[in-house]
Amino acid sequence: MALLSKSRKKVEYGQPFHLGVLGLMKRVWTGDNRWKLGMRDILKALGPGFLISVGYMDPGNWGTNLAAGAGFGYQLLWVILISNLVAIFLQIASSKLGIATGKDLAQLIHEHFPRPVAIFFAFTSIIAIMATDLAEILGGALGFHILFGLPLFFSAILTGLIVMVLLGLSRWGFRKVEFIIIGFVSIIGLAYVYETALLHPAWDAIAFHVVVPQVSAGGLLVAVGILGATVMPHNVFLHSYLSHQRLSGPDAPLSERRKVLRLAKIDTVAALNVAFFVNAAMLVVAGAVFYHHVNPDSLDLQTAYVSLIPALGTFAAIAFGIGLLASGLSSSMTGTLAGQVVLQGFLQKPVAVWVWRIVTLIPALIVTTLNFSTVQVLIISQVVLSLQLPFTIVAVIILSSRRDLLGEFANTRTVTIIQTVIALIVTALNIWLILSYLPF
Numbered sequence: 001m002a003l004l005s006k007s008r009k010k011v012e013y014g015q016p017f018h019l020g021v022l023g024l025m026k027r028v029w030t031g032d033n034r035w036k037l038g039m040r041d042i043l044k045a046l047g048p049g050f051l052i053s054v055g056y057m058d059p060g061n062w063g064t065n066l067a068a069g070a071g072f073g074y075q076l077l078w079v080i081l082i083s084n085l086v087a088i089f090l091q092i093a094s095s096k097l098g099i100a101t102g103k104d105l106a107q108l109i110h111e112h113f114p115r116p117v118a119i120f121f122a123f124t125s126i127i128a129i130m131a132t133d134l135a136e137i138l139g140g141a142l143g144f145h146i147l148f149g150l151p152l153f154f155s156a157i158l159t160g161l162i163v164m165v166l167l168g169l170s171r172w173g174f175r176k177v178e179f180i181i182i183g184f185v186s187i188i189g190l191a192y193v194y195e196t197a198l199l200h201p202a203w204d205a206i207a208f209h210v211v212v213p214q215v216s217a218g219g220l221l222v223a224v225g226i227l228g229a230t231v232m233p234h235n236v237f238l239h240s241y242l243s244h245q246r247l248s249g250p251d252a253p254l255s256e257r258r259k260v261l262r263l264a265k266i267d268t269v270a271a272l273n274v275a276f277f278v279n280a281a282m283l284v285v286a287g288a289v290f291y292h293h294v295n296p297d298s299l300d301l302q303t304a305y306v307s308l309i310p311a312l313g314t315f316a317a318i319a320f321g322i323g324l325l326a327s328g329l330s331s332s333m334t335g336t337l338a339g340q341v342v343l344q345g346f347l348q349k350p351v352a353v354w355v356w357r358i359v360t361l362i363p364a365l366i367v368t369t370l371n372f373s374t375v376q377v378l379i380i381s382q383v384v385l386s387l388q389l390p391f392t393i394v395a396v397i398i399l400s401s402r403r404d405l406l407g408e409f410a411n412t413r414t415v416t417i418i419q420t421v422i423a424l425i426v427t428a429l430n431i432w433l434i435l436s437y438l439p440f
Helices: 020-024 039-045 048-056 059-072 077-101 105-112 115-148 152-172 174-199 203-211 219-230 233-244 254-290 301-312 314-347 353-369 374-400 403-409 413-437
Strands: none
Touching: 039 254, 048 077, 048 174, 048 233, 048 254, 048 314, 059 115, 059 219, 059 254, 059 301, 059 314, 059 374, 077 105, 077 203, 077 219, 077 233, 077 254, 077 374, 077 403, 077 413, 105 115, 105 233, 105 314, 105 374, 115 152, 115 233, 115 301, 115 314, 115 353, 115 374, 152 174, 152 314, 152 353, 174 254, 174 301, 174 314, 203 254, 219 413, 233 254, 233 314, 233 374, 254 301, 254 403, 301 314, 314 353, 374 403, 374 413
16 A cells, blocks of 8 residues: 555645635635635645644653653743744745645655765654654554553554554545544544643743743753654655645646645644644643652653542543543654655655555564663654754755745745754754763
8 A cells, every 4th residue: 555656636725615604704814816715725725734733742742741841840831832933934844845846855855965965864864753653653552551451562563553544544535634633633632621621720820931931950951852852854754745735736836836835834833833732731731730749750651641540530541541542643644654755755666655664663563572661762762853853954944945946935045044043953952962861
C-alpha cells in the first residue's frame, strides 16, 4: 500500500455559499475579486494544519509538559507560547515552499543542493523521524498499557497495526485520514478540558505566566526541552507535502496558489493555536496536581496516571489515558506519513507505507522487550530531533529566499532576517540541551 504515491482527487475550492449565518461570514478572508474566501473555502481547507498539530501534542510533549508543571508550576507557560509562535512561523514557511513549487522539502533538497549535502540531509532526516516515530509508538503503547493493562510489547504491535488500518482508509479518500486526525485532536482537547474543569485553577496566575517570562533555577533545561518537543523536523517536511496537495494540479495558476496559501495560513494558525491551548492545559493540570506534591524526578506518564486517581478521581485518570492513547495513535499516523514523504522525496521513487511502518516498529519492539525506561527513550528521541532540527530550518531559509525558485512567494529580506534569528536561537538552545545530557 503506497499511501502517498497514489494519485488522489485534489480538493476543489468552490464559491462561497450564501445561506443563513454562514453567509454573513463569507468574507472572513478576502483576496482579489476572483478568489474571495468564504466559510465553505475555509472549512474545506482545514486538515493539513491539524495533521501537523498532533506532532505538537505527541507523547514527547506530554513528557516535557508534565515535567514543567510538576517541577515549576505554571512558571513555564510562556515557553509554550513562544514555541507555538516559532512553530507557526516555520510551518507557514514550509507550506509556502510546497504551494509555490508544487514539490515537498525533501524533493527540493534533492534537486537544489549538492549531492553530498542532500545525502547528509536524507540520512539525518530519516534518523530524526525514526526517533520521533519510535517515541510516538511507545506513547500509544503506554496508552493501551495504562488503560487495559496490556504488556508494552503487545501494545506496541497493536499500535502499529491500528495505525496501518487507519492510514489504509486513504484508499477511499485522504480526507478521511484528515477527519480521523481531527477527531483524535478533539479527544485530546476534551480530555484536558474535562481535567481543567475539575481543577478550577487560578486563571489570573495562568494569564500572568503566559505573558511574563520567568525561569527559576533548573528551569532552563525543561524550557529548552519544551521547545525541542514542540518544533520538530518531521512536521516541516510533512507540511511542505500536504500543502501542495491542495492545488488543482502542478500547473495551477498564480491566483490559485495565492488563495491556497491564504487558506493554508488560516489552517495552520487555527490548528497550532488548538495545540497551544492543549499543551498549556497539560502544563496547568500538571502544575495544579503535582507541583509541591510529587517529586518531579520520579514522575513519568504511567505514575502520573496513577497519581491522578486520588487527586481528581478515576474518570480524570481514564481521560488522561484516553488522551495519551489518542496522542500516540494520531502522532504515529503523521510520523508514518512524514517518513514516507521523506523517503520518497530523497529517493525520487514511490515507497510503500508499510515499509516505513516496519522500519520504526522494530526498534519500538526491541525497546519494550529489553525493558528500557520509556522516559529515557523519550529524552533520547528529543536529543536526536535537536541535532537535526537546525539543518532543516537552514534548508527552509535557503530555499524560501530564492526568487528564481519561488517567484513572488520568495521571502522578503525582513522575513529572511526573522527566520535566521529563529534558526540561531533554536540552534543555540538545542546545542545547550544536547550538552546538558552529556556525561561530562
